[in-house]
Each structure stands twice: as C-alpha cells, then as structure tokens.
Amino acid sequence: MKKITKFISHHPRLVLLIMTLLLIPSFIGYKMTGVNYDILTYLPKDLKSTQGQTILDKNFNNAATGMLILEGTDQEAEKLRQEILKIDGVEDVISKTSIAGDTVPKSFLPDELKDVFYADGSTLMLVKFSDSASSFKTMSAIDQIKNIESNPKYLSGISALVKDTKDVIDEETPIYVVLAVVLALIILSLTNESTAIPFVFVLTIGYAVVYNFGTNIFLGEISYITKAIAAILQLAVTMDYSIFLYHRYVEEKKRTDNKNAAMDIAIQKTISSLFASSLTTFAGFIVLIFMELGLGKDIGLVMSKGVLIGLLSTVVVLPPMLLVVERLVNRYNHRVLLPSFDKVSNFSIDHNKEIFALFVLLFIPAVYGSLHTDVYYNLDRSLPQDLDSIVALNKMKKDYNMATTHFIVVKDDLSNMALNHLVSELEDVEGVNSVVNTNSMTGVTVPPEFLPKKISDNFSKDNYKMIMVNSQYQTASPEVRNQIREIRGIINKYDKEGYLTGEAVLTDDLTVISNTDFKRVNIMSIAVVFIIIALVFKSLGIPLVLIAAIELAIQINMGIPFFLGQTIPFITSIIIGVIQLGSTIDYSILITDRFLAEYEELGDVYQALKLATKETSKSIVTSALSFMAATIGVGFYSKMEIVSTICTFLARGAIISMIVIIVFLPAIISVVFPFIRKTTKGIE
Numbered sequence: 001m002k003k004i005t006k007f008i009s010h011h012p013r014l015v016l017l018i019m020t021l022l023l024i025p026s027f028i029g030y031k032m033t034g035v036n037y038d039i040l041t042y043l044p045k046d047l048k049s050t051q052g053q054t055i056l057d058k059n060f061n062n063a064a065t066g067m068l069i070l071e072g073t074d075q076e077a078e079k080l081r082q083e084i085l086k087i088d089g090v091e092d093v094i095s096k097t098s099i100a101g102d103t104v105p106k107s108f109l110p111d112e113l114k115d116v117f118y119a120d121g122s123t124l125m126l127v128k129f130s131d132s133a134s135s136f137k138t139m140s141a142i143d144q145i146k147n148i149e150s151n152p153k154y155l156s157g158i159s160a161l162v163k164d165t166k167d168v169i170d171e172e173t174p175i176y177v178v179l180a181v182v183l184a185l186i187i188l189s190l191t192n193e194s195t196a197i198p199f200v201f202v203l204t205i206g207y208a209v210v211y212n213f214g215t216n217i218f219l220g221e222i223s224y225i226t227k228a229i230a231a232i233l234q235l236a237v238t239m240d241y242s243i244f245l246y247h248r249y250v251e252e253k254k255r256t257d258n259k260n261a262a263m264d265i266a267i268q269k270t271i272s273s274l275f276a277s278s279l280t281t282f283a284g285f286i287v288l289i290f291m292e293l294g295l296g297k298d299i300g301l302v303m304s305k306g307v308l309i310g311l312l313s314t315v316v317v318l319p320p321m322l323l324v325v326e327r328l329v330n331r332y333n334h335r336v337l338l339p340s341f342d343k344v345s346n347f348s349i350d351h352n353k354e355i356f357a358l359f360v361l362l363f364i365p366a367v368y369g370s371l372h373t374d375v376y377y378n379l380d381r382s383l384p385q386d387l388d389s390i391v392a393l394n395k396m397k398k399d400y401n402m403a404t405t406h407f408i409v410v411k412d413d414l415s416n417m418a419l420n421h422l423v424s425e426l427e428d429v430e431g432v433n434s435v436v437n438t439n440s441m442t443g444v445t446v447p448p449e450f451l452p453k454k455i456s457d458n459f460s461k462d463n464y465k466m467i468m469v470n471s472q473y474q475t476a477s478p479e480v481r482n483q484i485r486e487i488r489g490i491i492n493k494y495d496k497e498g499y500l501t502g503e504a505v506l507t508d509d510l511t512v513i514s515n516t517d518f519k520r521v522n523i524m525s526i527a528v529v530f531i532i533i534a535l536v537f538k539s540l541g542i543p544l545v546l547i548a549a550i551e552l553a554i555q556i557n558m559g560i561p562f563f564l565g566q567t568i569p570f571i572t573s574i575i576i577g578v579i580q581l582g583s584t585i586d587y588s589i590l591i592t593d594r595f596l597a598e599y600e601e602l603g604d605v606y607q608a609l610k611l612a613t614k615e616t617s618k619s620i621v622t623s624a625l626s627f628m629a630a631t632i633g634v635g636f637y638s639k640m641e642i643v644s645t646i647c648t649f650l651a652r653g654a655i656i657s658m659i660v661i662i663v664f665l666p667a668i669i670s671v672v673f674p675f676i677r678k679t680t681k682g683i684e
Contacts, residue, residue, distance in 0.1 A: 002268065009263040012320030019207060019317050026214025033213070034221030037162045037169070038134045039379060039571075040506045042223070042294035049509050052499025055409050057132065059462040061091045064129040064138050066157035067405075068093075069122050069395055070150065077123040080150050084127060089141030094126040094458060116434050116470065119399040128458070133159040139166060146388070154392035158503050161380060164387040168640055169224045176643075179633030180232040184239070187629040191622040192243075196329045200321055201242040205235050208313035212306040223298045225571065228643045229634075230302050236630035236650065237281050237303075237583045238310030240623050242318055244277070245270050249322065259326065263319050274311055276536060277586055282307045283528040284582015288575065290524060291517040293510070299575065341621075341662070345613035348666040349606050355667035362552060369559020374567040377511050378476035382569050382641040401433055403474045404504040406487065408467040410495040412460065419465065422494045426469055429490070431483050436468040475504040476511065484508050511570070518574045525578045526551075529585055537592070541679035545672060546588040547581075549665050553657040554580050557649060568649075569642045576649045583627070584657035587620045588665055595669065596683070605673050609666045617662050624658035627651070 008015050036042075043050050057064075068084075070077050074097060081093045092098075096117040117124050127145070131137040142163045145155060181202055188198030209231045216222050222230075248270045252262040285307060288300030322329070348355060380390055397403045410422070419437070426435045438459040459466050469487065473480035484505055491498040526547060533543035554577045561568050594616050598608035628651040635648030669676065677683045 001271070005264050005267040005271075008316060008319050009260050009267060009323070012260075012323040015316065016320040016324060019313075019320075023207065023210050026210045029214035029217035030210065033216045033219070035166075035169075035224055035227050036134055036221050037165045037224045038132075038158065039223070039225075039295060040158070040503065040510065041132075041134070042298070043506060043509055043513065044292050044294075047509050048499055049501045049505045052407065052409050052501030053506065055464060055499060056407055056466070056501065059464055060458065060466055061128055061130055064131065064133040064135075064157075064159045065405075066127040066129070066142070066145075066155050066159050067392070067396055067402075068125045068127050068145070069119075069154040069156075069392065069399070070125065071122045071153070072151040074123060076151055077125065080148065080153070081125055083148050083150075084125075084145055087141050087144045089130055089135075089137040090145075091128040091130040092458065094128070095123065116400075116436055122399060124400060127155070127157075129159055134162045134166075139163050154388070154395050156389055156392035156396050160389035160392065161383070164383060164389045165224060165640075168384065168387070169228055169643075172638055172640065172643075173228055175637065176228060176634045177231050179637060180235055180630040183629035183633045184235060184626055187625045188239075188622075191618075191625060193333050193335070194329050195333075196325070196331070197246065200318070200325060200329065201239060201246075202235070204242055204313055204318040204321060205238055205310065207317045208238065208306070208310040209234050211313065212302065212309045215305065215309070216302060219298075219301060222302055223295055225295065225642060225646075226299050226302050228638075228640070229646060230299075230306060232630050232634055232647070233303060233579070233650070234306040234310055236627040236654075237579075238278075238307060238314070239626045239630070240277065240586065241274050241311055241314040243619070243622065244274060245314055245318060246322065249319075259323060263323060267315060267319055271315055274314065277589070278307050278311045279532050280529050280585045280589070281582045283532060284525055284578050284585075287521050287524040287528060287578060291521055291574070292513045293517055293574075295571065296517060296521065296574070341614050341617035344617065344662060345610045345666065348613060348663055349610050349670055352667035352670045355664055356671045359549075359552065359664045359668060363555065365563075366552060366555035366559045369562035370555045373558060373562040373573065375570045375573050376476060376567050377507050377514070377570050378474065379507070380475070384639045397472075397474075400470075401472045402470045404471050404480065404502065406469040406471060406484070406500060406502040406505060408469060408487070408491060409499040409501070410465050410467070410491070411497060412463040412465055414465060414495055418494050422490065423467065425490045425493075426467070426487065429483060429486050431471050431473045431479060433470045433472050436470070437465065471504065473504075476507050480504050481508055481511075514570045514574060521574060522577050525581050529581060533585070533589065536589070537596075537680060538682060539676065539680035541672070541676040542592060545668055545676065546585060546592060546665075549588055549660055549668060550581055550585050550657060552664070553584070553653065553660040556660075557653040557656050560652070568645050571642060572645045572649055576646065576653065579650065580653040580657065584624070584654060584661075587623065587657060587661040590619060591616045591661060591665060592669070595666075599683075605670055609670055613662065613666045620658055620662060624654045627654035 045051070070080055077095060078097045081095050081097065084090055084093050129138045129141055138159055142155065142160060185198045185202060188201060189195050192198060212230070212234060245266060249263055249266040252266045252269075253259060256262050256265075282304050285300050285304040288296040288303075291297065291300075380393060383390055393403075410419075414422075423435050423437060426432060438456055471480060471483060473483055484500065488500055491500055530543045530547060533546055534540060537543070557580065558573065558577065591612055595608050595612035598611050599605060602608050602611075631647040631654075632651035635644050635651055638644040638647065
C-alpha cells in the first residue's frame with residue numbers, strides 16, 4: 001500500500017492524466033447504458049400478473065397498448081387510423097371501423113362496443129405497439145402519432161405515461177446536477193477556509209460520478225429514478241471523504257516541508273478510517289438488493305458501487321489534483337463561517353437528564369407519525385398533471401368513465417359457453433364498464449368465421465384467449481383492489497391457470513411487495529449497521545445507543561408528512577430510512593470515537609463529552625449542510641414527485657440527524673455511560 005500511496009503523491013500529473021483518460025471509456029459506457037422508465041417491469045417474474053403481461057407481450061403484442069381519443073367523426077377517425085398504421089413500431093390500431101367496417105351504422109353495434117369506442121363527440125381507438133412500453137421504437141412511434149395533423153387527440157396508457165416520464169427526466173436531470181453542484185459549492189465555500197477547495201472536492205466527485213455511471217453498462221440498464229438521483233446522492237454521501245483527507249493533508253503539511261511527502265502520509269493515515277467510514281454508507285445501500293422489487297436492486301447496486309468508487313477517487317484523484325492546484329487553493333483563503341459550538345456542548349451535558357427524557361418522549365409522536373404516513377402507488381400521480389398522458393387519462397375517466405383496463409388471458413380450449421358465462425359474470429362486477437372479446441365483436445351481424453383474422457388475432461391467438469375489462473375505478477384505489485380480488489375469483493372458476501394483468505393489477509401486486517420490502521430492508525440495514533459498529537468499537541452498548549439516536553431522526557423525518565397531511569410515493573418510505581441510516585450514522589460514530597479518545601485521556605465523562613462535541617460539531621455540520629445542499633435544490637425544483645420527495649426527505653433527514661447527534665447524543669451517552677462501560681471492551 002505504501003508503494004501505491006507514494007506513487008500517487010510523487011507523480012501527481014501522471015496519475016491525474018491517467019484518471020482523466022479513464023473518463024473517456026466511462027462516458028462511452030454511460031451513453032451505452034439503457035434507461036428503464038417503467039417501474040412495473042421491476043416486479044418479480046414469478047407473479048401471475050407479470051406472467052400474464054409476458055403472454056400479452058409475446059403472444060398478442062399487447063403489453064404496450066395506448067388509448068387514443070379523437071374529437072370528430074368516424075371518417076376523421078379512420079383517416080387518422082390509416083396514418084398511424086404507417087408508423088414503424090405500430091402493430092395495429094383497433095377501432096369500430098377496423099372491426100365492423102365503415103358501412104355498419106353506429107346504432108347497429110352491440111352496446112359493449114358502442115360504450116368502448118364512442119363518447120360525446122369523440123371516438124376511441126386502441127393503438128397496439130410492436131415493442132415494449134419503454135422501447136426506443138415505441139417512444140419514437142408515440143412522438144410520430146402526436147405530430148400527425150388532426151383534430152384534437154389524446155393518447156393515454158402505460159406507453160404514453162412512460163414516454164412523458166422519459167421526456168421530463170431527460171429534460172430535468174442536467175438541471176438536478178447543476179443545482180446540486182452550485183448549492184454544494186456555496187455551503188462548502190462558507191464552511192471551509194478556502195473558496196477554491198470546494199471546486200476541487202466537487203470535481204473529484206465528478207470523476208467518481210462519471211466512473212460510476214460508465215460502469216453501469218455492466219448492468220445493461222438502470223431505472224429512471226436511479227438515473228435522476230444517483231449523481232446527487234453520490235455527491236452528498238461521499239463529500240465527507242474529500243473533506244477528511246484534505247484536513248489531514250493540511251495537518252501533515254505543518255509537520256513537513258515536502259508537500260508530496262505530506263500527502264503520502266495523509267493518504268496512508270486516512271485510508272483505513274475512510275474505508276471504515278464508508279462501510280456503513282455502503283451497507284445502507286447494499287441491503288436494497290434484497291428487495292423483491294427489482295428497483296431496489298437497481299438503486300442498491302448503483303449506489304453501493306458509487307460509494308466504493310467515490311472512496312477510490314478520493315484516494316487516487318483528489319491527492320494529485322490538490323498537489324497540482326495547491327497554489328490556487330491557498331490564494332483564496334478566508335475565515336470559516338461556523339460558530340465554536342461551546343454553548344451547544346455545554347447545554348447538552350448540563351441538562352443531560354432533561355434532554356434524555358425528551359429523547360425518549362419524542363419517539364412517541366415520531367413513531368406514530370411514521371406508521372400513519374399515507375403512501376400512494378399510482379404512478380401517474382407522481383407526474384405533472386399538465387402532461388399529455390395525464391390530460392388524456394383524465395379525459396378517459398370523464399368522457400368514457402374508464403380509468404383503467406384489466407386484461408384476462410385464458411386457455412384457448414375454454415368452451416364458448418364457459419367463455420360467455422365468464423364474460424357475463426365479469427360484466428356484473430361492480431365498477432366494470434365493459435368487457436370486450438371475440439364474442440362481443442361478433443355480436444355485429446357477422447358470423448365469427450368472417451371476422452378478419454387480424455382482428456380475431458387480437459383476442460385469440462397461440463392457444464390463448466384474451467378478454468379486455470374496462471373499469472371506472474382508479475389504479476391503486478381501494479375500489480379497484482376489491483374489484484381485482486373479485487375478478488380473480490371469477491377467473492379461477494373457469495380456468496385455474498388463467499391470468500389477470502394490466503396496470504392496476506400490477507400496481508396492486510406492487511403494493512403488497514412494497515410493504516414486505518419496507519420491513520425487510522429496514523430490519524436488515526439496522527442489523528448490518530449494528531454489526532459494523534459493534535466490531536469497530538468492540539461493544540454491544542454503543543451500537544444500541546447510536547442506532548437509537550439515528551432511528552429517532554429517521555422516525556421524525558418519516559413522521560412529518562403525517563402531521564402535515566401529506567401523502568408520499570411508496571418508494572420513498574422504503575429507501576429513505578435505509579439511506580438516512582447508512583449515510584448519517586457516521587455523525588454519531590465521529591462524535592463517539594472522539595469521546596472515547598478524550599475519556600481515555602481525561603478520565604471524566606462530562607468533560608470528554610463536552611470536548612468531543614465541541615471538536616466534532618464543525619465537521620458534522622459541514623457534512624450535513626453539504627448533504628442538504630446537494631439534495632434540497634432538486635427537492636424544490638423537480639416536477640417529478642417521486643424524485644422531488646426523495647430529495648426533500650434526504651435533505652431534511654440530514655439536518656434532523658445533525659441536530660439529534662449534536663444536541664441529544666452527548667446527553668444520552670452521559671446518562672447511559674455505565675451501561676456502555678459494562679458492554680464495551682477496553683473502557684475502564
């Protein structure tokens with residue numbers, strides 16, 4: 001290791017050149033990494049709903065279906081239909097004309113078809129795309145449909161929703177990074193003695209972010225949520241490493257005239273502590289891979305990899321960069337704009353029993369609020385309501401009383417009589433507007449064998465029959481949940497191997513899985529962090545105290561929406577606690593480690609705690625403010641509620657953790673120190 005650190009510190013320009021050249025393949029890897037904009041595709045593959053979706057995709061080319069409403073006559077609708085059919089990526093467009101021809105009057109249609117295809121002054125068409133909802137070909141086809149000149153038209157469905165999501169994220173992500181960088185630079189400039197050093201820190205993390213995104217190519221693709229927040233999260237959680245190494249370098253320079261030798265010693269003396277510090281953050285992210293929802297694995301792998309790459313960049317990129325630009329760094333020094341924290345440390349210890357009692361009592365409202373915070377699962381709610389797909393969805397609800405569509409797949413050997421009974425029972429389910437299948441279409445005065453093959457293939461193909469059930473209930477609502485249960489019961493009566501799928505059904509499964517994931521990852525993260533702290537301090541008492549302090553901060557953060565009457569996206573409740581625990585537990589480790597060192601020297605608990613709090617508070621505040629700065633701007637700016645909420649929670653969580661650690665933790669330690677002494681090896 002000494003040979004490596006010596007090479008880095010004594011050949012700064014060569015090392016920096018090599019690391020800069022590595023940005024080129026990393027950037028190429030970033031551009032070649034796919035992005036998945038459909039959260040529902042992260043559901044486990046062994047669910048019947050996802051298996052049904054696979055059948056719709058492979059057998060019926062129906063997994064990506066859009067609902068297109070056109071204001072105007074049948075003739076105008078048919079003209080538009082013919083234009084859409086020419087577009088590459090469109091498999092078929094189903095309309096009244098494609099089923100019954102343009103010579104059959106509307107009044108001759110069965111009520112089931114009339115209700116599906118007509119409303120006041122408008123016509124509905126089902127646009128079937130040949131590729132998946134989030135494929136490039138489907139995205140391109142949607143753009144071309146929107147660009148066709150016609151009467152006002154409205155395209156809804158999961159494909160249109162995914163397209164709008166992609167457009168918003170692609171537009172906003174660069175702004176997220178700019179906001180995070182600018183605000184972090186401001187905070188770091190105020191809390192460091194040099195105005196130039198924050199630019200070095202941010203540039204170092206910029207290298208790490210590019211490396212991290214470049215290596216995502218080995219994952220094939222990442223989710224749009226990961227793409228949106230990974231860079232700012234990596235900036236927020238790895239900034240400490242740069243600050244820590246820089247401060248050690250400044251300290252070592254006072255002891256030697258050779259700056260290269262000082263950097264060599266600084267790297268050697270900090271690398272083990274940097275690794276230990278990164279362990280809890282790494283653990284906080286890596287447990288996300290144990291979520292059943294594949295989105296957790298996606299975020300977990302990218303961010304845990306980002307923590308390790310951030311650590312590596314701090315050791316390999318930052319030292320040569322500092323050595324190369326040191327003159328510039330020293331030229332712009334100023335006074336650090338942070339207080340001494342003497343009063344805070346004295347207050348915490350002088351009122352330790354009262355503060356400890358308050359700490360215990362705060363758990364009651366915090367936990368109550370956290371447990372009762374409402375979450376939502378319908379993905380369209382997290383999007384700006386003025387997007388085309390959301391406007392179209394609202395028009396579907398209003399004009400066609402159709403909020404969502406279920407798809408049923410049964411075996412082809414189901415008799416016509418059984419199929420008719422199945423359809424009849426489905427029509428009687430509360431909230432079902434219409435049920436469409438081959439039989440409902442041949443209700444037009446046309447024998448089934450005369451139905452065009454292209455039309456019949458939409459509902460009967462490859463040993464399967466498909467039934468489309470239109471519902472007036474909103475996705476993720478209690479009503480649609482009950483409706484799904486009832487429909488599943490009906491399907492099982494006629495075909496125990498039958499599949500029920502569609503956006504609302506997949507979202508319902510997402511609800512169940514997310515609740516399980518929430519419990520699993522939180523328990524696992526606490527267990528892993530407990531083990532790490534127990535090993536670091538050789539103690540059972542210290543990890544209990546430190547995790548209790550951070551858990552209060554987490555519960556307060558997660559409980560605030562309940563008291564404000566807010567409903568949050570489901571993914572926020574799953575990942576925030578894990579990330580906040582992993583990334584801010586370092587604050588408590590820092591203050592505890594300093595306390596133990598001071599106690600060993602002074603032998604007085606109160607004096608050691610006062611000194612430890614005073615000496616570490618500046619580092620904790622700098623870290624927390626940097627974390628907040630990197631995330632708060634995105635929280636306020638983003639139109640994507642999922643991204644906005646996650647970043648707002650992270651920013652707020654960093655500040656809450658900071659306050660709890662600086663104000664409450666010293667008091668807690670002073671009260672429970674006899675317990676800590678009994679359960680910790682090496683404390684006299």
